[in-house]
Amino acid sequence: MAAIPFDQRDGKIYLDGDMVDWKDAKIHVLTHALHYASCVFEGERAYNGVIFKSLEHSERLHKSAAIMGMKLPLSPDELTALKDKVLKANNIQDGYVRAFAWRGSEQMGVSAQLTQTHIAIAAWDWGSYFSAEKREQGINLCMAQYRRPAPDMAPTQAKAAGLYMICTISKHNAEAQGYDDALMLDYRGYVAEATGANLFLIKDEKIHTPTPDCFLNGITRQTVIKLAKDKGYELIERHIKPEELGDFEECFLTGSAAEVTAVGSIADHKYTVGPIVRDLRDAYESLVRQL
């Protein structure tokens, strides 16, 4: 059965100062963000009614907006309080929270100096990003045809809508070939990340992860690095070449949506859903649920 489309659900959405009925949270077709990708957003999860790292996500939304030259009318603290309000208004315990800001309709051209910045927050019940079976076996990645751009080619530290067009194309291509996701290299040809999650690789009980110098240093990535270090694992952040992918034993992705997801293969390279992935997945699960 197809899921209910996102514009036809019930509930409340915060939009520019009001809690509006879900179906009434609309924008005009001539909105700058729709044509020129002037939109920044966050993806967060709530566990047992509490948003994990909510303030960090609010602060990142501010940072993304600042990079794009957009001024948000709400402080990180105000955003954080509103996200809780949206969660409660929709009676969500375990779900996903999407806070976003975009440029409006006052101008329709590359220049957007006169546009107003709008903010909305929506939340919905949501389970795993990947199915339970996939999570057990590990997901399969192919190589993406697009690379992460250099920091002087795009605002790579912003979580901005425009950066996702290469992710959606790459993900569609992966799915068309029977894969779950795609691994993107960066502009230099180093291993970067998946289309919506950061990457970790393990060999000889050491955890390697690419240096986030041209892609998001994910909040989940930072959380898992701390968990791994606290558990005594050696964590090596470095540039990783695609030729090295065959050397590793275990592999996983991290993201607010993906959480800790084991990877079973990247192209022809196979990985086991082994003890370190399981250990960190359990540790993350306990942390987010405050067990």
Ligand code: PMP
């Ligand atoms: N990279 C990309 C491209 C993403 O979309 C995400 C998800 N926001 C991440 C990495 C992971 O970020 P986080 O852990 O903060 O969700």
